Amino acid sequence: MKPVHQHAVEARIETKKSTVLTQIKKNYSAYLFLLPKLILFVAFIAIPVVWAFVLSFQEFKVFGSEWVGFENYAKVFQSSAFYDALKNTFLFTLVTVPFNVISALIIASLIHPLGKWSQSFFRGAFYLPTVTSMVIVAMVWRWMYNHDFGLFNYVLGWFGMDPINWLGQSSTALWSLIIMQCLIPFGVGIILYLAAMGSISESLYEAATIDGANSFQKWLQITIPLLKPTTLYLVLLSTIGSFQVFTQIIMMTGGGPGTSTETLVHLIYKTGFRDFEFGLAAAQSIVLFFIILVFSVIQFRVLRYDD
Structure with a gap:
């Protein structure tokens, strides 16, 4: 005979199965x-994946x-090209992520007090580059950076x-991409x-005004803290995007000169589709996944929003 507790466990499992099947039948559409x-x-x-x-x-x-175990991972960590790409990707992320998030916060703070039509205009103006293909954007910037007839050198003239x-030179190539x-x-x-700013209660600002706070103090003490969940999401989103930068590299520099603009995703692309070392490329992509995961966890713990 089965013990009483085993009968109870089986009964609970059957009940859960019945509940799941009922929900599936109920919401089958x-x-x-x-x-x-x-x-x-x-x-x-x-x-x-x-x-x-x-x-x-x-x-x-x-x-x-052929099954080779951890040999591909050993090659990844023994490769100087991987560490060059990792260093370039870290630098790209370290500069662009804070700049993008802080600039977005400042621009949104300047737009928010405007009227309805003005807000709509600036929303569209600033969002338009986002829907434009990065290939086209990279081609325009490559023209502006051109040594012979580019806009920047024309202005320097x-x-x-x-x-x-x-x-075309190692000292400026990566920083040119970062500036872009x-x-x-x-x-x-x-x-x-x-x-997010539109969802903040006006009563908080009114109470701060009564207490004698100026506009900058209200922005610093009310707006920024209440935007922390949005900031966390944008930092995570921007970090993941920066670690996966690829289009700008392949369109503008191809990872050169030398390895000065080589990034992790571009290195994975070359390893897999130029050198046809798909096992090694897969190992590089798994390592990149864990790097992004670690950074995401750290950022979540630092910026998480506690009620």
Whole structure:
């Protein structure tokens, strides 16, 4: 005979199964609408991610891959190219993320007091570059950085200065890309900050006014603390995007000169699709995943919003 507690456990399991089946039958139409998206997610995200993890332990061959264990990961951490790419990606992220988030906060704070029509105009103006293809944006900036007829060297010529080979020398190439990224408005951040500011109760500002606080004090003591959840989301979003920078690199420098603008995603691309070392590229992508995960956890713990 089965013990009494085992009967109780089995009874609870059966009850849960019955509840789940009841909910599925009750909401089957919703699950049918979700099914196409779920199939696409599994086919193009879940399966490739799992396959990349499995592939990272193999030396890929068209006719039968060879299992090599952690050999690919050892190659990753022994590669000077990987550390060069990691250093460049860290620098790119360290500069662009704070600049983009802070500039979005300041711009949104300047737009928020304006009237309805003015807000709509500036929302559209700052969000427009976001919907523009980064390929097109990179091509425009590559023209502006051109050594012979670029806009920046043309302006330098007004002051009698020699032209600079912005993208063709190691000392300026990466910083040129960083400047480009900083000067592209962080449209998503501005829109989200404006929406968050609109949800802050006016009574808080009225109470601060009665206490004698000026506009800057109200912005510093009320607006910024209450925007902390939005700031956390934007920092995470911007950090992930910076670690995955690719389009600007491949369109403007190709990782050069030398390895001065090589980034992790571009290195993964070259390893997989130029050198056809798919196992090593998969290992590099898994390492990148864990780097982003660690940074995200740290940022979440530092910026998390506690009621």
